Amino acid sequence: MGMIKFTVLGLSLGLFACLQVSAAGFQNTSVGATSKGMGEAFRATANDWTAAYYNPAGYAFIPDNQLGLNWAFPYLRHELTPNYGYRDNFGNRVETGVFNDHQVNNSHEILNIPSAGFLLRFPVWQETVFGLSAFEPFDYNISWNLYTPPEAYNDLVQLNGADTNRLDIPTSQFSNNLDVVAFQLTAAREFIPDKLSIGLGLQLLRGDLVFNDLTFRNNPLASPVSDRPRDLVPEFSSNDGRGWGFGINAGMMMKVTPKMNVAATVKIPFDIKISGESTLSFLMPRNTFLSPQYQPGSEEFLFTNGSLVPISANFETTLKLPTSLAAGIAYNVNEKLNVAFDVEYTLWSKYNGLEFEYADFSYPRISEYRAIDSTPEFFTSDLSSPVEWNNSGKIMAGLNYKLNNLLTIMAGASLDQSVAREGIAVKPQFVDTGNKLTVNLGGLFHLSRWDFGLVTSFTDFPDQTISGFIDLDNDGINDNFPGTYGARGFETIISVGHRF
């Protein structure tokens, strides 16, 4: 009875806390089968190698050396019904070629996120547990095909590559493949035996980013070259880069009673400077009636002959990663049942999007493209994908129940507050439609000193409708993508662990 009261009280406090704070973004939640099965309410349990991610202090109370490995298979099943058209003062929509009013899904892809680690006890500073692990604290991967130009803009375009005489435009027009891998060296020890432990993880962060975007630039030429629908020139940008950074992951765990643990953690990843190569492809208008009137090499010719102008460049951008604070409590109801409850608060407001600064431009030196040099501000301007996110809170609750010596089952749920809950600058590259509810279920099979885990989870997103354009950085380019978003997420994790 006391346990029920405690649980109800804890959940109530957690929900209250969630209402008080604001917290998700591109955080990865797929490290560890047990932790995922418990809805990530794992900070005060932290009894396997994944404690490196959830709470390094947990290592100190793990009696064995461990080796672990897991693969997460998430996939995002999102939908978008675009409403991407400029509205005039009378409500008429000026079409751009975006698949308006059609429900479109993101590209079908089951992702594969591996992580691994081990921990060993060493007689250093009395007894200290060290660990080395690699996991992804941040990960996001999504791709959309949402555009083909109006026939009157350029009738040579195709999306299927069937005809060699036609133009192929990118089919992954809005995409984001962001990976931040942490190589973490962890050390933890008990400062009060069987009572208090503290752990510290030093991270070497590797960031990889492939970010594709479609930007509509104002046609700089005069009428009739720039008359509708050739007033907006699509620029397909593809940025592929990488960089290194550092991070700190620290935590404490206290055994308040023989049955109850409490924990607190802080994760501080530092900014990562990403640099790499970009391809900026401009799909020029094709006007077979005007083009013959202009000389090859002239701006007018370039803006009427319908070519796909490829410009290569180097880029640099800064990936600003958020600090997060978390606390957890775990209670061993009996020898078989462990329940846990965590809260986390992530400072997502630090992340304000990506600003790509380009340099070292190059393009084929043929007469057709000569006019690029006379309109550099059009072809070589920097691009940005700004967002305006809020800090967000997350509450997690879970349990694990040891059925017998061979099987432990886990169940859990989490409520994740949206970082974009004001609906500002929502884009296909980051689909966060609102507060998300995730439910998890799985089991851990124990075979001698081996543990095999299987967990599956489902995340429900609310639908969200974004109306109208917004230009956050006042660069004359829209920073959001209006439409109705629907989203769901599925994830399966398998793991293997060995105690020795």
Next chain:
Amino acid sequence: MISRFFKPASFLLIIALLSLSCSDRGSYSVKSDVDEKGIIAGLGADHVFDFPGLYFQPRNSPGMQKMAIYAPKRFFDQGQPLPVLVLLPPAFGTQYYYFERGLYELAEDMIQKGEIKPMIIVCLTNESSFGGSFFANSIPGGFYDNILGGQLLDHIKDRLDIVLPQTSKHGIGGIGMGGYGAFRAAIKSPGVYGSVSANDGPLDFDGPTGNSGLKNLFVRASNEPLNASTDTVASFSKRFRTTVNSPIVNPATIPLSMLFTGGSLAFSPNDTNATLGTILDRDVIINGVLVHTRLSVTLSSPNTIGATASKVDSIFSVTLHPTSGGGRHYFGIHLPYDSMGAINQPIWDMWMDNDLAQLHEDAVSNKPLYGVNIFMASTPEAADGYYDMTQSWKNYLRGIYGIGRVQEYSYSGRLGNPATKDQYVNDLLREMLMFHSKNFQE
């Protein structure tokens, strides 16, 4: 023991993975295939017809009416009778004006999707020297009342043989000056067109107040710069001779001067009642069409306005045939304003005789647009006061024919790209085609 648990675990794992892999994702490439496009836009886009009414236009020696004709190839090849839409361009527009703004692709797409009925679309060029002569009626401007009042459709019917004959299957539309021409044709020739569409243009010469409209442009026109390379004497008439004679004049620098020059050729030419004839000295074939080529004209019983404060002499000339005295005849015009931009009332009255409302009141038929469905697109951003003129004309028509007969489509540009002139023609075309298609079905 191991196999006892490995088997169910493996089974569960496979089921979980398969359940993720096999779900229906729907389609994410709605427009994965672009529409197939024929090699030629129906009949192609360069047709020249010989109209006697244009023999005296400047720089139109053969008296040609250039036009580009769209016909949906599949229906055309099948010989299926089709309705006809005549589209008139604004000032400075050629027969390719609408094609340059995506008419072909738009029509093909809309027909294929069933958004509009298949139709023949005839696009005319505007008068070329001054950018336009309002599709009106005069010796030097051309006799468009006759051409648009039946000659053109007769030509089309003779050439194509697939034109539906009913009035309801004939539509006419235009943008800017073309809108004026479309309404003028429908008023002057009742029973020829069943539907009229127009975008903002000079549809009410003196505006809603009677003292605005084109009148507001007089001072601006009189202040337009001369061509620096050729005009050293800032004479009033020099400006307009330069307009005609110097090919290096950029219409963008003196658009209003050219507008009023073209308009004066149509509404207030110096030669008013001269009887002109042509000597057709030879026939030539242009683009496969037999064209009677004029080498000279005959002139008899000339009657002119005479001297006024805004007369411009010698805009252009023609060679007279020996039977009428030989030599050259010089055409002049009278502008509705003088060198200071002040109104020349007698000349302005001649313009007002061609105002749409006046034409409507002068029509033989009491309600010349009776039974004609009307579509008017309008934007407050339109340049040169065309919005007010259009609204005034719309209100006039609604007062006579009722609101239901005169459909209005309001629009504007987007931020950074206002709809001052031609920027949104492609979007307007969509609306115009849908309007006419709907009327063709009635």
